[in-house]
Amino acid sequence: MRPQRRPEEKLADVNERIISCTRCPRLVEYRQAVARNPPKRHISETYWARPLPGFGDPEALILVIGLAPAAHGGNRTGRMFTGDSSGNTLVKALYANNLANIPYSISRDDGLRLKGCFLTAAIRCVPPHNTPLKEELENCYEYLSEEFDFLKRVRVIVALGGLAFRASLKLLRDKGFSLLGSKPEFRHGKIYKFTQETTGKTIWLLATYHPSRRNTQTRLLTQRMLNNIFRRATRLAEI
Numbered sequence: 001m002r003p004q005r006r007p008e009e010k011l012a013d014v015n016e017r018i019i020s021c022t023r024c025p026r027l028v029e030y031r032q033a034v035a036r037n038p039p040k041r042h043i044s045e046t047y048w049a050r051p052l053p054g055f056g057d058p059e060a061l062i063l064v065i066g067l068a069p070a071a072h073g074g075n076r077t078g079r080m081f082t083g084d085s086s087g088n089t090l091v092k093a094l095y096a097n098n099l100a101n102i103p104y105s106i107s108r109d110d111g112l113r114l115k116g117c118f119l120t121a122a123i124r125c126v127p128p129h130n131t132p133l134k135e136e137l138e139n140c141y142e143y144l145s146e147e148f149d150f151l152k153r154v155r156v157i158v159a160l161g162g163l164a165f166r167a168s169l170k171l172l173r174d175k176g177f178s179l180l181g182s183k184p185e186f187r188h189g190k191i192y193k194f195t196q197e198t199t200g201k202t203i204w205l206l207a208t209y210h211p212s213r214r215n216t217q218t219r220l221l222t223q224r225m226l227n228n229i230f231r232r233a234t235r236l237a238e239i
Helices: 005-021 027-038 086-098 136-150 161-175 211-219 221-236
Strands: 062-066 116-120 156-160 177-179 192-194 204-208
Touching: 027 156, 027 192, 062 161, 062 211, 062 221, 086 221, 116 136, 156 221, 161 177, 161 204, 192 211, 204 211
Parallel strands: 062 116, 062 156, 156 204
Antiparallel strands: 177 192, 192 204
């Protein structure tokens, strides 16, 4: 009898397929064009310019779903939420809640480790104007679905922004989770409780504004607000 494969081994297989994916010609062309024309501050760097796999703890209790890699963040560094202000804002919140070992996310070799938390996104390539097409989201959804299947211990999903919130709703419904009460709507700080009818398992969905530079500069989202979101997430996950 073959031994059961560990979550990290299953995720590694998904990661390989994500990195080699070329399903969306528009996104392939755009991510490579960005890499060929970097701003002066990154002119000497070699861009990753491939789809991004998820990153974090295979035994995660908290799953964080974002929108997509940033053009000069993840698309440059090759790691989710790394190399831009959004990544640093997010990781500071994780660090403040003992989910990360350092309060910054600069590069793949910066030593960042996550505990109890896994970062992923609705789409794995940087889209023009941060706006993926419907068919591009559909192409990427398979990867998010598989990651969720292999992250067996997830109790909480934190959705960063409206698009990630909608992707999270689809994911939970497709996996047999249902919500009692009012129809879910995206609103910062809103919490929804989903239950899987076949198993009785509960997953909490937390909505928050995305930690984009625009949102943080306008103070639509502050560091304290995001820290508080993850404080709630850790309490719900019983970390």
